[in-house]
Amino acid sequence: METFVQLIVNGLGKGAVFALLALGFVIIFKATEVVNFAHGSLVLFGGYLVVTLRESIGWAGAAIVGVVGAGLLALAVERLLLSRSKLADPFSLALLTIGVDVIVTEEIVRRLGVSLPFIGDAWDAQPVQVGGITLFRTHLVALVVATVLITLFFLAFRYSNWGIAMRAQAENKEAAALVGIRSGRVTATAWLVAGLLAGVAVLFIATQDFSGAGLSRGTHSIALAAFPAAILGGLDSTAGAVVGGITVGLVDALATHYVSFAFAKSAVFLVMLVVLVVRPSGLFGTRETIRV
Amino acid sequence: MLTVRDLTVRYGRSVAALHGVDLDVPDDGVLAVLGGNGAGKSTLLRTISGTLRMHRGTVAGGEVRYGNRRIDQLDPAAIVGLGVVGVPEGRQVFARMTVAENLRAGAIGAPASKRAEAQRRVHDLFPVLAERASQRAGLLSGGEQQMLAIGRALMSGPRLLLLDEPSLGLAPRIVQRIGATIREIHEQGTAVVLVEQNAVMALDVSDHAVVLEVGGIALAGTAAELSASEDVQRLYLGGHAESDAAAERQVAEARRQRAGVRRLSRWGG
Numbered sequence: 001m002e003t004f005v006q007l008i009v010n011g012l013g014k015g016a017v018f019a020l021l022a023l024g025f026v027i028i029f030k031a032t033e034v035v036n037f038a039h040g041s042l043v044l045f046g047g048y049l050v051v052t053l054r055e056s057i058g059w060a061g062a063a064i065v066g067v068v069g070a071g072l073l074a075l076a077v078e079r080l081l082l083s084r085s086k087l088a089d090p091f092s093l094a095l096l097t098i099g100v101d102v103i104v105t106e107e108i109v110r111r112l113g114v115s116l117p118f119i120g121d122a123w124d125a126q127p128v129q130v131g132g133i134t135l136f137r138t139h140l141v142a143l144v145v146a147t148v149l150i151t152l153f154f155l156a157f158r159y160s161n162w163g164i165a166m167r168a169q170a171e172n173k174e175a176a177a178l179v180g181i182r183s184g185r186v187t188a189t190a191w192l193v194a195g196l197l198a199g200v201a202v203l204f205i206a207t208q209d210f211s212g213a214g215l216s217r218g219t220h221s222i223a224l225a226a227f228p229a230a231i232l233g234g235l236d237s238t239a240g241a242v243v244g245g246i247t248v249g250l251v252d253a254l255a256t257h258y259v260s261f262a263f264a265k266s267a268v269f270l271v272m273l274v275v276l277v278v279r280p281s282g283l284f285g286t287r288e289t290i291r292v
Numbered sequence: 293m294l295t296v297r298d299l300t301v302r303y304g305r306s307v308a309a310l311h312g313v314d315l316d317v318p319d320d321g322v323l324a325v326l327g328g329n330g331a332g333k334s335t336l337l338r339t340i341s342g343t344l345r346m347h348r349g350t351v352a353g354g355e356v357r358y359g360n361r362r363i364d365q366l367d368p369a370a371i372v373g374l375g376v377v378g379v380p381e382g383r384q385v386f387a388r389m390t391v392a393e394n395l396r397a398g399a400i401g402a403p404a405s406k407r408a409e410a411q412r413r414v415h416d417l418f419p420v421l422a423e424r425a426s427q428r429a430g431l432l433s434g435g436e437q438q439m440l441a442i443g444r445a446l447m448s449g450p451r452l453l454l455l456d457e458p459s460l461g462l463a464p465r466i467v468q469r470i471g472a473t474i475r476e477i478h479e480q481g482t483a484v485v486l487v488e489q490n491a492v493m494a495l496d497v498s499d500h501a502v503v504l505e506v507g508g509i510a511l512a513g514t515a516a517e518l519s520a521s522e523d524v525q526r527l528y529l530g531g532h533a534e535s536d537a538a539a540e541r542q543v544a545e546a547r548r549q550r551a552g553v554r555r556l557s558r559w560g561g
């Protein structure tokens with residue numbers, strides 16, 4: 001029983017992080033219909049800023065720079081690359097993001113060399129005892145932070161002008177343009193927000209608690225779990241991203257414990273496939289399968 | 293207020309969808325644009341509202357001016373900012389958003405200070421939109437969706453409203469209602485370009501009208517002149533042509549015989 005509670009809390013903690021990534025992924029898709037294959041490199045970039053800056057400016061400052069930096073990189077990718085090729089279809093833009101992903105990832109991996117630094121200084125490897133159960137602090141903090149951020153996101157998405165513009169553009173580009181919504185701005189902010197969320201996520205991923213591995217190519221592949229999370233939730237559904245993220249986190253934690261670490265990854269994709277067979281547009285999605 | 297001069301528009305490399313179109317919307321007037329399917333009516337409105345590019349269309353010649361400002365190269369948001377707002381063909385409400393959210397989206401291009409007043413105006417024109425405020429727009433009837441689409445456009449307080457076939461697919465009673473509303477909007481000081489296949493309604497609410505055919509202006513005049521014109525009568529006001537194609541042949545024939553005050557369309561195809 002205790003193990004089970006532990007597993008669930010761990011799963012939720014991981015799931016919260018995947019939800020942050022999947023949410024960013026989904027809002028980019030909603031705003032632009034582009035599948036952003038560079039999401040993993042945004043995660044790495046944020047983490048890389050943290051490990052290079054924390055010596056000089058301290059962990060907290062470096063963490064802030066990392067989050068903002070990941071956001072700005074996403075914004076730059078959109079402004080400098082994607083928005084320049086206005087007439088390109090979402091498919092070729094998605095290919096462009098693969099190019100960005102390879103370049104950024106390879107460069108960071110090269111710079112890291114053999115060092116695999118952990119970055120969750122403020123919470124990593126400090127287990128907490130709650131009623132006789134040992135829990136990872138990283139997962140607890142991740143759960144709290146993600147809950148706050150996701151709540152803020154949904155409030156803004158629902159009530160702010162930004163949210164109205166995002167949803168309007170996601171639903172009908174032409175009608176949105178006709179009422180004066182600036183699609184360039186909506187798209188840019190979607191990328192910015194997605195990048196910021198990726199920058200937050202890495203603070204939990206490259207930890208002993210979460211993955212047992214520091215910042216490395218492995219961080220990138222863990223971040224890739226955001227894809228099945230977003231797809232099984234429904235690529236165009238923000239609520240789906242959260243549910244998908246949590247599902248992936250739980251499946252991952254349970255499969256690792258009851259079967260094996262190696263099986264966990266395929267379990268996540270198996271669950272995704274089962275969901276897609278039953279509901280081709282994902283749990284909450286409205287668009288059939290992906291367009292890529 | 294709005295002048296279109298020698299406008300030629302192409303989609304991709306195909307034949308021009310509009311060629312050499314001249315058009316004037318007088319200050320505070322209502323201009324009806326009549327024409328059959330594929331005549332280029334929507335293309336004209338897309339050009340004015342700057343959304344042509346979203347359809348891969350380009351202005352290949354001529355210009356569109358609003359006041360004395362050229363607007364044919366501006367983006368849609370800038371054009372909305374100048375006070376020219378379009379209601380697309382087929383309503384295109386944001387179906388998954390509520391009625392209130394649709395109206396709010398309509399106000400995004402305008403200063404926040406004007407919002408309350410605009411909302412009052414829209415609710416006065418369409419009380420049903422106040423009643424259904426929290427309902428999803430996709431659940432409204434066709435007529436209500438059309439009202440919402442018009443209300444959404446009015447939220448930014450436009451000085452020129454572009455309506456693309458607002459009567460499409462609506463029952464006669466609702467069409468009448470829409471017609472009355474257009475007149476009311478006009479009386480409140482907003483100029484209107486009304487694209488319609490329903491010539492009865494359009495000529496009833498407009499003061500000037502043009503007929504578009506295969507991308508050119510075939511007839512132009514006051515609404516009264518066009519109502520009296522045989523071509524318009526036959527084609528659009530319940531004449532007895534057996535089919536559209538036959539009717540159009542008849543019109544072409546009629547025009548060849550009487551090239552007078554009417555401008556001949558330039559047949560491009």
Ligand SMILES: Nc1ncnc2c1ncn2[C@@H]1O[C@H](COP(=O)(O)OP(=O)(O)OP(=O)(O)O)[C@@H](O)[C@H]1O
Nearest residue numbers: 303309327328329330331332333334335336347348
């Ligand atoms: N996106 C597009 N790409 C290519 N050709 C187009 C496009 N949109 C319209 N056309 C062509 O341009 C011409 C004018 O079309 P338009 O939609 O402006 O006509 P319309 O008068 O609005 O017709 P309807 O009454 O059916 O709405 C047609 O020949 C049409 O096939």
Ligand SMILES: [Mg+2]
Nearest residue numbers: 333334335381
């Ligand atoms: Mg049309």
